[in-house]
Amino acid sequence: MTRIALIVACLLVPAAAGAQQAPPPHDSLRGAVRTVDPRARTVAVTTGVGMALRVVQLRVPTELRVSAGGAALPLTALQPGDIVRVSFGWRPAGLVAYTIERVGRMTDGAGRSP
C-alpha cells in the first residue's frame, strides 16, 4: 500500500540524491503487466490502492532478464496480465527496472500477501 508513496518519493528525491552522490533511490512494486514493448524495452505495470489506480512505466535495460521460478526469460516472455514483482530506480529519463520477477497470472492469483 505504500508503493505509490515510495514511487512518488523516487520522483522527488533525485536532485538531492544527485547532489550527495548517493546511489539512486529505488523501490519495488507488485502489479499486473499492462503492456510490454520489447523493441522499446519498456513495461507498463498497473498498480494502485483501492480504486485509485496508477500505471508505472519502466524502462528495461538490455542486460536485464525476467526471472520466473528461478529461470531467466526474455522480455518477450512477459504477457499482459502477468503479475510481476519489480524493483526499480530513478534515472533522468524515468524509472528503470533493476529486477523483474514473474510471480503468476491475474487469472490464477498469486497469494494474499504481495
Place this chain on the structure above:
Amino acid sequence: MKPAALTWAVGLALAAVGACRRPQPGDPLPGLSAAQRDRFTQGRAVFDSTFTPATGLGPLFNADGCKECHETPVSGGTGDEVERHATAFHPGGPGRPCDELAAEGGPVFQKRVTPALHAALNIDSEPVSPHATAIAARTTPVILGFGLLDAVPDSVILSYADPDDRNGDGISGRPNRFFDGRLGRFGRKALVPTLREFNEGALSAEMGITSPAVPNEETVGGRPLPAGTDPAPDPELSQEATDQLDAFVRLLAPPAAQQLTSEARRGREAFARVGCPGCHVPALRTGDSPIAALRHREVAAYTDLLLHDMGPQLADICLGLATPSEFRTEPLMGVRLKSEFLHDARAKTLEQAIELHAGEAAGPRDRFLGLPAGDRAALVAFLKTL
C-alpha cells in the same frame, strides 16, 4: 430497598438493557474496548469532515467528504449521489481484455472540480477517456458492517466459488483479483482486496485527498495537474487521521436484522426456496482478527463476495477480471436502508431489482416471478428486515 442498593439495581438493569440492545445503524460493533470506542469516535469526526481546497479537496472530486455520500440514515449509510465510472473492454485482443484506463485517470471519472482547476482548464468535470467502451453509473453502497466482511478469510469466499458450475445449479461464482493477484472483495465488481485500501483509494478517487498510501493526486485524463491548482501540501490527510478513518469504518456495526413478522418468516422460506442463497449466502464467518469484536463472528451479509454473470441488460464496465456483465453479489445487510436498488439505482423497488436479475440469477428470478403474489410480497417483506 436502601437508596444505594436501589441505585445499583437500576444501574445493573440499565446495563443489561444496554448490553441486549440491538445495534442501531451507525453504532459501533458491540464488545469494543474503551480505546477502540474512542478510536471509532475520532474516526467518525474524520468521516464527517467537510474538506475544502485549502484542506486538500480535489482538484478533481466527487464529494467534499465521506459523509456527503454515505449519509442516509447515518454516517456510513447510503446517499443519492450517482458516480461515473468508465473502462474499455476488448475481448479477444492481444492484451488483457479489460483496460481500467488507469493511465488516463480512470476508472473513476470525477464529476466535480475545484474553482482553481476550472479556471485553469475550463472544465466542470474530468472528461471521460475517448478510449472508454462503457460508462457506468454507480450509487453509494451502505458500508455498515464492512469491517466484518474484511475479516472473512479468503478461504471462506473461495469455498463458494464454482467457476465451471460443477454442481450444475446454473450458478458459477468466481473470484475477482487485484492487479497483484490478491483476492478482491470490495466494490461492485469485487476488485479491492481490503477495507483499508477501499478507504484509502476512496480518499483519492472520490475526494482528491492524498494520504500517505496515495500521496500523488489524480491526473486529468492522464495529464498532470496545472501548476497552482493543488494548494494543499501532500499528504493532505495524515497517517493518524487516515488510521482513525479506517477504524471508524472498520468498527461500524452491521444493521441488526429486524424482528421477523409471520409474513417475513414466510418470505425467508420463499427466499430459500427460489434459490436466492445460491449467491446471497445468508451468513459468512470471520476468521482471526486482532480486534476481538471482529474475530470468529458470523455476519449476516447475504453475499458470497464472488462475481456472477447478471446478463447483458445490466452489463456496463469491466474491472480486473470482471467482465461487463459480471457483478459481485451485493450484500443485502442494510438493504432496508436503501430506497433505490442495483449498482446504478435503476430499480426503484426491491421487486423490480429482482425482476432485473438475469444470467446466473435467471432461475431464482423466474421462480420468484412464479410465486403467488402473497409469497412475492412476503419475500420482499423479509428483505426489508435486513
